Amino acid sequence: MLVENLNIESHLIPILKTVSDPEIPVLSVLDLGVIREAVEVNGIVQIKLTPTYSGCPAMDVIADDLKAAFSEIGKRTEVELVLSPAWSTDWISEEGLQKMEEYGIARPLSETHDKDVLLGDKKLVKCPQCGSTSTHLVSQFGSTACKALFKCDDCHEPFDYFKCLK
Amino acid sequence: MPNSFNFNFILTIADNSLILAQRLGELCGHGPNLETDIALTNISLDLLGQTRSYYQYAAKLTGDRKTEDDIAFLRIEREYRNCLLVEQPNTHFGYVIGRQFLFDVYHFMLLEKLQNSPDETLAAIAKKSIKEVSYHKRFSSDWVKRLGDGTEESNQKMQEAIDDLWRFTDELFFMTEAETEMAKNGVGVDVSTFKEKYYEEVSEILNEATLAIPENKYFTKGGKEGVHTEHMGYILADLQYMQRTYPNMTW
Numbered sequence: 001m002l003v004e005n006l007n008i009e010s011h012l013i014p015i016l017k018t019v020s021d022p023e024i025p026v027l028s029v030l031d032l033g034v035i036r037e038a039v040e041v042n043g044i045v046q047i048k049l050t051p052t053y054s055g056c057p058a059m060d061v062i063a064d065d066l067k068a069a070f071s072e073i074g075k076r077t078e079v080e081l082v083l084s085p086a087w088s089t090d091w092i093s094e095e096g097l098q099k100m101e102e103y104g105i106a107r108p109l110s111e112t113h114d115k116d117v118l119l120g121d122k123k124l125v126k127c128p129q130c131g132s133t134s135t136h137l138v139s140q141f142g143s144t145a146c147k148a149l150f151k152c153d154d155c156h157e158p159f160d161y162f163k164c165l166k
Numbered sequence: 167m168p169n170s171f172n173f174n175f176i177l178t179i180a181d182n183s184l185i186l187a188q189r190l191g192e193l194c195g196h197g198p199n200l201e202t203d204i205a206l207t208n209i210s211l212d213l214l215g216q217t218r219s220y221y222q223y224a225a226k227l228t229g230d231r232k233t234e235d236d237i238a239f240l241r242i243e244r245e246y247r248n249c250l251l252v253e254q255p256n257t258h259f260g261y262v263i264g265r266q267f268l269f270d271v272y273h274f275m276l277l278e279k280l281q282n283s284p285d286e287t288l289a290a291i292a293k294k295s296i297k298e299v300s301y302h303k304r305f306s307s308d309w310v311k312r313l314g315d316g317t318e319e320s321n322q323k324m325q326e327a328i329d330d331l332w333r334f335t336d337e338l339f340f341m342t343e344a345e346t347e348m349a350k351n352g353v354g355v356d357v358s359t360f361k362e363k364y365y366e367e368v369s370e371i372l373n374e375a376t377l378a379i380p381e382n383k384y385f386t387k388g389g390k391e392g393v394h395t396e397h398m399g400y401i402l403a404d405l406q407y408m409q410r411t412y413p414n415m416t417w
Contacts (some may be wrong), residue, residue, distance in 0.1 A: 053211075053408070054216045054291075054298060055213070083294050084286065084289070
């Protein structure tokens with residue numbers, strides 16, 4: 001896990017927690033690690049947002065949702081998209097990973113293990129339904145750019161796996 | 167459009183992604199099966215996202231009030247700087263995979279260099295993109311092997327596509343004036359430095375796929391200098407239709 005001190009002012013956190021990823025609604029933008037900075041300067045909330053994938057259409061929605069959430073408490077918001085440093089799945093919080101699993105999406109493995117499973121060599125991805133690791137890759141690309149499609153060989157449920165991105 | 171080297175250099179990279187994204191987008195809902203359809207459109211979306219980052223930066227460099235949309239939609243054919251490879255049609259699935267594979271191997275090597283550029287924005291876009299492109303390359307290489315080492319028919323079709331597309335690979339390493347100037351000042355990438363490595367890696371995968379490495383030594387180029395194949399006009403007609411018909415329309 002990447003430990004770093006982000007400049008996110010504590011009084012803004014409760015509002016940030018209410019804004020979620022439109023594709024994975026159980027994850028807040030804070031869980032996802034896409035908020036790189038959030039400060040209030042002269043009454044204006046300034047947020048630095050980083051995309052998960054370059055073409056992720058959720059980014060525009062998230063930016064709009066952030067503005068809407070703060071406007072409800074009467075604050076104006078400016079959202080800036082920053083590309084560097086590039087987002088990594090390491091930035092998803094532990095709490096976020098747990099919520100993701102409960103939601104039915106398998107959490108990203110380490111980089112080496114991720115390669116092994118996406119090349120179809122090893123069975124390491126745990127089925128979020130029954131917990132079995134007897135699973136197989138159906139497609140490297142899933143319902144969104146950040147996920148791959150898997151199927152459990154024990155309970156036969158298909159599920160999404162959040163791809164490791166580093 | 168300004169004629170600065172930096173601007174044109176960025177377009178040389180970005181236009182490849184735009185046009186390939188457009189080609190792949192044509193397959194949305196038409197992929198040979200659901201998983202492949204999703205994969206190809208995922209790749210298209212990644213490339214389009216990368217294009218937007220490059221165009222936003224290029225638009226800023228122009229200094230006037232140009233936006234990413236002006237660059238994407240309001241240029242004439244001769245002003246697009248993509249290579250000929252990416253504009254080739256989706257003749258059959260072998261071509262889709264062959265085109266993707268021949269481009270991905272190059273694209274990955276280009277980004278490997280570009281991520282060390284002293285230009286912070288270009289380095290940031292490259293660092294972001296290379297993570298995505300590593301997935302693209304894995305996907306297309308896997309399919310080259312699967313089709314090449316598959317049935318007699320899949321092998322024959324994959325070979326046909328590789329043989330046919332091979333003549334566009336040399337252009338990837340042709341240095342335009344803008345690329346040469348930008349490589350000289352250290353911001354750009356001298357693409358010719360990894361040409362040998364490119365053909366080595368491509369050959370290795372073709373070998374593994376039990377495909378023959380084309381012996382064709384006749385190569386064609388022109389796209390990077392704005393001289394495109396007959397397919398380009400049709401792509402742009404699709405791509406630009408809305409903005410040309412309803413200028414300045416927005417969603």
